[in-house]
Amino acid sequence: MKGEVVINPDTFDINRFLDLESVFLGRTEETAGLLTVEAVRIHKARPVVKFTSIDSRGDAAKLLDKIVYVDENKRIELPEGYYFIHDIIGMKVYTIDDSYVGKVQDVLQLPAHNVYVVDYKEKEVMIPAVDEFIDSIDEEKEIIRIKPIEGLLE
Numbered sequence: 001m002k003g004e005v006v007i008n009p010d011t012f013d014i015n016r017f018l019d020l021e022s023v024f025l026g027r028t029e030e031t032a033g034l035l036t037v038e039a040v041r042i043h044k045a046r047p048v049v050k051f052t053s054i055d056s057r058g059d060a061a062k063l064l065d066k067i068v069y070v071d072e073n074k075r076i077e078l079p080e081g082y083y084f085i086h087d088i089i090g091m092k093v094y095t096i097d098d099s100y101v102g103k104v105q106d107v108l109q110l111p112a113h114n115v116y117v118v119d120y121k122e123k124e125v126m127i128p129a130v131d132e133f134i135d136s137i138d139e140e141k142e143i144i145r146i147k148p149i150e151g152l153l154e
Contacts, residue, residue: 001039003054005063007047010085010109016076017047024069029086032069083137085109091142093118093127096135101125101146101153116144120153127152 007017017040026032036052054060078084085107093101093116105124106117114129127133127146135145 001050003056003060004048004050005054005060007049007068009047011076012078013076014042014045014047017049020070020074025063025066026069027066029069032067083139087139088116091137091144093144093146096145096147104144125153
């Protein structure tokens with residue numbers, strides 16, 4: 001179908017795209033515009049979406065490098081211990097002995113595991129999002145407690 005867009009999903013369940021009626025698409029959540037979903041199919045483990053008003057390859061090409069956002073009320077339930085990336089970004093990071101480290105600026109999605117990019121004393125520190133480093137995440141208080149190893153915060 002002309003104007004279809006292949007999505008690189010960042011979700012536990014790609015079939016969730018089959019139920020979406022609309023999404024927000026943009027480089028950031030603040031600049032994303034609303035698009036109506038006309039049709040969805042799954043091809044090679046990726047959703048292929050046809051949006052209303054996107055009717056050509058040229059129209060679809062304008063959507064490259066954009067991120068798909070959904071309404072908060074359409075979010076899927078994540079298994080315990082899993083978090084949405086946009087919920088992690090901006091959280092305050094403390095060590096287990098209550099020393100403030102900084103705020104999460106970004107989350108790198110690497111093949112082995114995610115890595116939290118945290119501002120620390122005017123530099124970036126990379127904290128692997130694994131049990132060896134992450135003690136707890138409190139979504140309500142927006143706080144991550146880490147167990148730093150020697151050299152991590154230097």
